Amino acid sequence: MLKKSDCPICGMFLKPEGEVTDSNDNEDSHAHRHGKDTDLTKVNSIKGGKYDKVPAGYSGTVYTCPMHPEVRDVENSGCPICGMALESETVAIGEEDTSELDDMTRRFWICTVLTVPLFLYAMSDMVGINLDSFIQGGQGDIAGKIAQWIQLALAVPVVLWGAAPFFVRGWQSIKSRNLNMFTLIAIGVGTAFGFSLIATFIPGIFPDSFRDASGRVGVYYEAAAVITTLVLLGQVLELKARSQTSGAIRALLELAPPNAKRVDEQGVETEVSLDEVISGDKLRVKPGEKLPVDGIVLEGSSSIDESMVTGEPIPVSKAKGDTVTGGTVNGTGTLLVEAVDVGDDTVLSKIVKMVAEAQRSRAPIQKLVDKVAGWFVPIVLICSIITFIVWAIFGPAPAMAFALVNAIAVLIIACPCALGLATPMSIMVGTGKGAQNGVLIKNAEALESMEKVDTIVVDKTGTLTAGKPELTAIEALGGLDENELLILVAAVETASEHPLAEAIVKAAQEKSLDIAKASDFSSTTGEGAQALVNGKQVAVGNSKFMQRLDSFDSTLSERADKRRKDGETVMFVAVNGQAAGLISVADPIKPSTSEAISLLHQAGLKVVMLTGDNEITARAVASKLNIDEVHADVSPEDKNRIIKELQNSGKVVAMAGDGINDAPALAQANVGIAMGTGTDVAMESAGITLVKGDLMGIVRAHKLSHSTMRNIRQNLFFAFIYNALGIPLAAGVLYPFFWAVAQSNDSGRCYESVFSICYWQRAAIASLETVVLVWWISF
Template sequence: MNTDIKGITNTGANQEGLLDKIWPHVELIAAITSGLLIAIGWLLEKNDLTTASVVSFVLAFLIGGYAKAKEGIESTIAEKELNVEMLMIFAAIGSAVIGYWTEGAILIFIFSLSGALETYTMNKSHKEISALMELQPQEALVVSNGVEKITPVAELRIGDLILIKPGERIPSDGRIVKGQSHLDEAAITGESIPVSKGVHEDVYAGTVNLNGSLTVEITKESSDTLFQKIIQLVQSAQSEKSPSQLFIEKFEGMYVKVVLAVVALMMFLPHFLLGWSWTETFYRAMILLVVASPCALVASIMPATLAAISTGARRGILFKGGVHLENLSHLRAIAFDKTGTLTKGKPEVTDILTNEEISKTEFLLKTAAIESHSNHPLANAIVNYAKENREEALIHPESIEDISGYGVKATYEHELWKIGKADFVGREAAESFLDGAALRLAQEGKTIVFVQKDGEIVGLIALKDVVRDETKKAIDQLKQKGIYTVMLTGDSKNTAHAIAAESHVNDYTAECLPEDKVEKLKRIKEEYGHVAMVGDGINDAPALATANVGIAMGDGSGVALETADVVLMKNDLPRIAEAIQLSEKMNRIIKQNVIFSISVIMLLIVSNFLQFIDLPFGVIGHEGSTILVILNGLRLLKS
């Protein structure tokens, strides 16, 4: 009996899980079902099964039109103003009234498909906020009078002391009062190289404590942390409507009122003014309702947009909607994150300098052997470099000790080795080593690791997050199009200056926190108008959402991918110029389609009023123009 109950429970849970997966796509399923019913109805009609075909068309009306009809009616009641949804419903019903079920059903199908795409986009926008929220811990270990207590982050108060162990995320903004450690601040600054922090230095929610244990005093409420500001900035930017969207909303209200008003007048005025019979008057009014429906206008944009999106996907460019693809052609400036976008995102060894007392081979082998015991990104880079450039196997040191925040100390063949920052080996000796070579390398944006043997510095290793091979080409292509390029990075001024010069960008801003990037983007938007942001990290999410077009690298964080409007799946920066060219071509085709479809609609309206066309010719003109604009849009598939 227990087994049966368990089986029933599992079946119910599976059904609920399946329903949860299907529900976000229910509008798309309804639209596709409507399309299938239209095809069935058309086949039945061709075989003289009139009643069955009408039933199939009615089902297509109900299934495909339910969501948009419900939305249109609710919006009309709430805003006390008719909308395009209502016009499409009236036009479809008008088609059915005069016996043209196929045209009415197709109208419903096209509109229901557009509604499904809108719903899909809105569902995607919720995921990015959820992804951000998951990065912040829900609980913290509060220390009070020597007693440790697990407390919800929402209940933390300014002045509370919390203990953060190695590998844990910082739950709230605060200041270190005890301990020293390396922190991975990629979630905030986007920089891949961990930062060493000690007493009296600030830490931020969402960052990761890599090694040492820290006691942190809370300095901000959980709702006011830098991490929460990132979430708020994303939400704020996504809630803002684009100028195009506002224009369309104004246009649709006016369009619906004009069409319905004219149709209402056509139902009785021609009878009294022109002497038409009541049958002819109603007939012409229904033709007007059909030919004036924006079916061709809808088809002017959607097929061209979908074709462009498909072409982009084939090239490794993922567009999350036609509006973003359209906006690309209007760009006048593009801002780039540094780490993982212009650069590879991982430090690499660029220089090895030694004194005369040790050979580079011995220096590299012993340094890599010691660093192989650390999981620090700089240590990993050194070990990888040694393995790639030397065939000798690494020999393990006799003893090794990690000095948190400074470096590592080891005994190697009875020699005392120290590897780390300048303060660890003696700042004065480090700065004077090889006539100040470290200072020169630091000015080139490189991170310096010093190596000391038995109290004397014997060499140094310079590392740098190197610029991607294709970066220069991509930036040059954009500059040729007259687009202003700027780099926004959380890194130091020296590093930013070096990377900017190597990347060929027009300008750069260093030491940017996420909110600084947003403010800088807003200033660029004021000066240049349409602006894009290219990034790959969680810290880039607010800037990606603030820009007119957010572009994410394919191997970036999940939040960046969800927030961005365009994703470069192959991390190929030159694809940005290709995307802009595709946008320009799509916009040209859309303009052609819009002008053509409006011209045909106006011609049909005038011809109907002058009684030059009957319903069959009106339908042929209306549906024919729709087919032509669709075929014109599909030309983009060959791009």
């Protein structure tokens, strides 16, 4: 097994990346999350290797840092930038690796047992109890010396063993010149402990400025020990919180069953591992069992609970010929399913991969944080030096002792990790929550941009409507009957992915018509298609397409308009350059569309419909749904142009679509939203994919982006305020270990705030608790 390590940039404990792996595998690897503005020259120079330490072709676990994702390593050695523990880029199936958490927890509890006596001794004078009087009868220097030796005995294991990981990470940060939180902790704890050692063994070297009224040189073993223990507590809280952020991916992974029941040609059923299932296998799924892979129903009928993938609780009826998704739960019927997509090609695997990549992406707001964090530690070190000098010169006796204490306080209170973690932790939770509710977010930029959107642009077919149109009418001309015309049109549309084309082909199949084979197929996006069928050149499309081919018959316009007013879509047909009739298709509006548009309006969003359909049909649909603005008869280029015009007028645009013709507009929009029921090209062009494919997903995505970005700003505000107020106070008011308490509360507050996206009340309580604690400490 490869040795686990921390991120070479920030020191965080690494965790695996890449494809889903079994936790029982014998290989581990690690990676980390470091900002784009990181000086990669520094990173690449660490340990004599390159910044990305994952060899080509490496198939084990890769570890990354939550704060600096460009750091990748096959060993969990810690991040060289921020010093935090690295974590796996991919959540493993099976038992979670908690070795780092277990180690920090063990150190914390042992150090707590040793620190409590030190703390009580240090506080005894403040409450009017002189414990020295119980030692050797209170005989002055003898009692004091014995007390120092007792404190030393208690502090040595705390500092030399409990704080060992912090010293290692602090030393690595100095060697790599990437100063971080552990630099400050190592210097602060090391200074307090080192000074105390010298004061214990050779106190005579100190001048009077270090001595109190009785002539003693004070020791600060309790400061070093309490600081160490509280930082350990912060690490435990951090590791637990980071483990929870991967809970969404872990929950998705657990949707897939470990085994499947394969049926051979003789009908014999054999239970096999999911890894052994290949495309084409026949699988039996009994009531209450999970679908192992994506496939097509061959036999049986049942209702499928798809809530874990789509977020919708209503079961969906499935029968022969219907597609099913791996990870969903079969209802009351037994199904025989043919495996189609297996392994990494299943919908569930793609969702897991997308969520994992989104969680490792960086939001634009993080760039500002990275710049501040880059200067944070050097500024804190300078503030600490200035504090020491000012107190040494102007402080009361013993001036040097006060100078040392307050300089250490400045180092200990500073918490750069609260700044660095505020954004990535919120992004991890937000994208995970989205996946659980059928909203797949490709990257953090899309999540941040979605919050700023004020205009939603939607396609009609497959977005507002069900995308499952039905043939409603056929009107033939030129001596052709309806069936003959349908055969010709179906032959052309067989090669098309458009939902309207599927409706025509399905209607021909339902009539048991023999669909001819088409050749020389060509299409014009947003207008129509043509092909050679049985020696005839057949064209199918809108009026613009027919006019371009000089095959438009104006006598069909009146008939077409009448059907369009009813919300139907009309396609004209030409055979050998002559008008041959029209075909009418109706696509019902999705049940959730009206409610979704109403909720978008309530959120202050403008809804614009862009469609390649004609003006009459488009406005008929728009009037039913109370859509603000309609653009009909638009080509993909027109959609792109209209979105640019909206953007040039100051609008922040999200475009929702599902077809190939929507891909350019999806790419142009500030946020592209693809319907999960649409084409792969549309999904590739989009920043957000809605698994279920209805507009309620946009409502959820909009709310999620607002919640996540509000949470990020809340975390950043608290982190900035904490450091902005805490450092000046520490420079002259508070004792070092009290500030370690505050820092521990800061880290806990950050993580608790992350998980309050859906429970904002908890965040308010946590904020109040922190304010009260800092106020109490200050007095």
